[in-house]
Amino acid sequence: MADRWYPMGVPSFSRLAHEVPEPGMLVAHDRALYRVIVVHEDHPANWAEKDRNRLVQNRRAVEERKRHRARPLPREVFYPSPLDGWDGSEETWPNRPRGVELQPMAGGKRLHAGWPHPGWAYWYPVDEHHPVCASCGEPFPCREVDAAKEAARQMVKVEKLMAVGPSCCWHCGEPITSRQGARTFPGENLLLPGGPSPSFHQRKTGGCLYAAKEYEKKWREANPDLAETADLFGPADA
Template sequence: MGRDWSPIAYDHEAIREIVTEVRNGLPVERVKYRKIPHVGELVAWRDRKAWRVTAVFERDQANWDDQTTKVWEREGMPDPATWPGRERAVRLQSATDPKDREPHRAIYPWASNDQWWPLREQYPVCNDCGLIWPCPCDERNDEAVAAMKEFNRLAGIMPGCCWACGDPVTGRHHSIVFAGENLLMPGAGPAVFHTSHSRKAKRGTCRGQAEDYERQWVLAEPGRRVRLRCSGVLYRHLSASECTTGERCVGVEATHPDHAHCTTRSYASWTNGQAVENPRPLTNCGTRGCRGPKAPVDANADSRAA
């Protein structure tokens, strides 16, 4: 069943069509501000209930909201009795339960977010909760269908296959195995993921899903160490790569927040109008311009050579 609302005719000083669609459970095109519902009209607010307007009355200027007064003053303080933005109030009665009434609901015509929706006499209602469709039940049903679809996908993954793409993990693939209980499917074997950044179909998302799983895996049991992500900066030297965290790095294959060549400046952020530079490489590979520490100069080298 689609979520499109069919066009409805609304008579307010002239008959016009309001073409609507659904967003957040109500039509996107609401009645424009500075409009007031008529007595006897069927309307809806964000509570997703249908209300019948039984009375519309003016609010005395002395009882106006402070913001309404500011808007009135900003517009040149026109005659309060005829100003289109003056506050009004409506008395409502539930369209389904005559005992359910709302004696006073203020309307602020100047506020663009204070809007209401006109309803036809025939409007869709959820059979479970009684609210105007689409309702929270519909959203929960969508979530349940998506969850069941994901469960069926996980249940069909064979042992030795990647828990992201479902393809087999062979010895030629870069992969990672998370020991312990499977957090995606309790009772199944340890979760394994491809870790190479492949451009192939499905395979490109395996690394990201593996990192998401690792975050849960580390929190599930104290003492577990992150293996796919590192907080240091990875520099590429002439013949190797190194991380600024040194021995604490989990490996150059891990995901690092920043990569750079050893001869270039690397910046982490922009703070107070100044660029914050990343840590420099820990070693100097000898490449011209390498920003690693220089080898100490021996002052006695010339005398020994003589």
């Protein structure tokens, strides 16, 4: 299954990575819903050293923008900088530390999270009228939908591997001729259990050599005794 959950299954970063959550906002994270209860201001006297350093960096960034260009970059027309219009003071600093209290909608204890933090890139504001699974009630896509999609992706990979012919490269699928350098890994096939020992072209074009090196890492972990043979494949860069 996918490592992260995304609203509607579309990989994206949340705007909460650079915009402080607002009280009353409904947010989703890893298929769970939370209500933002309150946002606390941290007094500057309590700021950590890393926050002070970020304040200095942000002030420098604002000064650089003023000195070197009067107009925003093209991307800033659509994604404005949170520092635009900031006067440089601690009290109005857009990235000043704050504490956020969240109440799980399913019940339980409140969560306390600091802001800003990179983790907020995966906490997504959702509309009060958001799509949910009619079967399990989880925000879409639910675990069952993600599992079905992942199973379909894995099946495509298996079918591709099963189509690799004898004496063919297990990366590009093309035949390995006598004139071409190749690398064969004895033992169990780690790409397709039950399949023959895989071979790879040693050419850099097409990614075959890189695929062989990546396979070798897994192969050495799975076959520590065989991997002790230093000259098993000959020169590594042949």
